[in-house]
Structures are given as structure tokens and as C-alpha cells.
Amino acid sequence: MTAQQAFQPIKQESTPTLIANQLRKFIANGTLAPGSQLVEMDIAGELGVSRGPVREAIQRLAQEGLVESIRNKGVFVREFGPDDLRDIYQVRTSLEKGASEILLAGDHAAAGEELLVCVERMDEARKADDLEAISEADLAFHERLVALAASPRLSRMHATLLTETRICLNRLEGSYEDESARVAEHRGIAEAIRDGEQALAMKRLDAHKDDALVRLVPAEHPTGQAF
Template sequence: MSVIEFEPVNRQSTAEMIADRLRDAIMHGSLLPGAQLVEADLAAQFDVSRGPVREAMQRLVSEGLLRSIRHRGIFVIELTPEDVVDVYRARTAIEGGALELILDGRRDIAYQALEPSVTEMLACAERGDAAGVSAADQAFHEALVDSAASTRLTRAARTLLIETRMCLGALQSAYPDLRDQAREHIDLREAIGNGPADHARTLLIDHMHDAVERLRPLQQPDAEPDVS
């Protein structure tokens, strides 16, 4: 009988805990795009040995949130305009898949699940809280995917939503009136809950496309405006 050697549980737990904290820091902008992560410094901050920190960073490298540059170190990714388009293209596929499952018998569940984020987004928009709108925007799309009750779609959406969160700071300035951003989500929720299925599908696709179009000029500040 062969013996399987497992890593100690506490080491795995520590590495996962550090990975979770690094993800949160990237998502919320505490670790900015392009920031370098130094293994020794992080180990000192977390008060752990360097092994779990190294493992946590490698997890995030494999997830695409960090990148390793030979002879230079590990850095938070910087999203190019092409990356943004690709992220939203992938999100359209994943959230579109979630929407199909929702439309097939889970409309009421999704409608209820989306209510808190929509309410919070509108309240934040009314008081001009752009950061609050972004957080509620994130929560809306997390709830949308979770409402499909597909563990694989939820898992696939996880990294994409973190990458999206990195864009949302810029998206805040793309809406002259934050209430427009809130209304898009209100309309999408109503369509998911009560509207024709094709209308819900169209609104989701249009919502993703609109975000890309709003972000594109913000990521190309030196480009000439497209007036065609």
C-alpha cells in the first residue's frame, strides 16, 4: 500500500489565507496595478515564514492576478485596453451562461438576490459615493453568477470579477451621473425577474459592451477621440 505525503494542514491554511488577503488588496486597490510584491517584506507583515508567502504569490500568478518577471520579481498585473476587452468578453460568456440557468427556473431567486446590491448602488449614487457604487456593482454581478447555483461558473467568474474590480475605479469617472450606472443594473434586474428572456439577454450583452466603450478612452489618454 503506497503512502501519500500531504503538506501540513496549517501551512496550506496559512498560504490560502495570505492569498485571500492579497486578492482582496488587489481587488480594492490597496495593491495598485504594477506594484511589486517582495516576499521578505510580506512575510514580515504577515508574521510568517517566507514559504507560505511564496506559495500564496504563486497561486495568484497562476490565477493571472500577479506576474513573475525573470530577474525582477513579482508584480500586480496591469490591464491593457486589450485585456479589458478580453475580460469583459469572458465575463459575457460566463454571466451569459449563468443567465441562461437563471432564466430556466431561477428568476425569483435571482431577483431577490440582486435586490440588496441594486438598493445600495442607487443609495450611493444619490449621495455621490462613487466607491460605494463600484462596490455595489461588484456585488450585483457576484450575486448574478451565484444565483445560477453553478459552482463551476462561480469559480470561473472569481478571477474575472477581481480583474473587473481593478477597472471599476476608472469606470467611476466614466459616468457623469452615477445614477445612470445604477439604472443600468436596475433595468437588468427587472428584466431578469419579469421581462422577456431575450430582453434580459440583450441588456446583459449591452451592459458589458457599454462598460468596455466607457473604459476604452480612459485607458488611452493620449489617443485622439473617435468621432466616426
């Protein structure tokens, strides 16, 4: 061991946390399909643990809204409808506006520059024609926007909505016809924040939300079709 190396304190994650993280991933990527039941015994058997921590993990997901727990009946992966999608994006935008206001009240130039770095990453993914990376860079932009506000509650709530957003995006097909429009929208938001233009930032966040909803909500069945 040299002077530059040192042992690091061990931080062991709890079993329910590890299980919840796996379940969250499987729900988001569709391995656990909408409407399907999460059976404690089955999951416990596959993971080689008892039902207790599985139960705990599942209850966490229920509280996050990713699954629906019905007493004495079971736990089911939640299905989303167009109303859910609207709600998710609506509330996300409220939180992102709140974060933007905090940034605008502080060093908005530095915040804007940092968000523009996220936009560049998004642009690189666009140039590489990597749709999955674009989508993830898109969400990373929003996550960073809220994280920069340094508000624990905003970040926690926003994280829940981002998970739900990922689930919806994985289940739907919508995308931008031209990915450079997507990049431009994010750049517009970052620039408004950098330049301290509050009203413009708010307006662009709203427009970004409206644009996403037009793309994602199936036009022929605006109130139907769970996914």
C-alpha cells in the same frame, strides 16, 4: 452558557490563504502598484512567517492572473491594458449570460426579485452620493446574479474576473455622468430576468458591457496605456 448559545467548530484558515487574501487586497487597492515586484523575503519578514507559505500565496495569485511570475526573475503585479479590460468584461458577460440562462430556466421571477433588491441597495448608495458604495453595489449585483445560478464553476471563474475588475476600476477614473443611468441598466437586466425574457436579458447584458467599455477604455489611446 445558555441554551441558545453553543460553541462553534473552529475553522482555521491556512497561512497561505491568509497571505493571499492580504496580497489580493493590496493589489486591488493599489498599495502594491502595477509593475511592482513582490519579493518573498520582504513579505515574509513583514508578516513574520517563512518564505514557504508566502511563496504558496504568490503562486495562487499568479494562477489567478493577478501577478505575473517569471522563473528565476521574480513576480510582478500585473499591468492591465485596454485589451485586458475588454477581455475581462467580455468573458464576464459570457459567464453572466450563462448564469442568466440558468436562472431563466428556473424560477426566474424569484431570481429577478432578488436582483432587484441589489438594485435598490445600489440606488440607496446613489442617493447618498457615495461613489465607492455604488461601485461595490454594482459588483455585488453581478456577483449575486452568478451566485443565484448555483454553478460552482461559474462562481469560481466569475470571482476571479470580479477581482480583476476591481483592480481595473481602482486604477481608472471613469464613472457614469449620471449614476441613475447605471442603476437603470441594472434594473433593466433584473426585470428582464424576472419577466422570463431571455433575448432581452442577453441584449441588456451586452449593452451594459458595451457601455462600461466606452466609459472605461481611454478613448484617445484605445490600444495603449497600461494601468
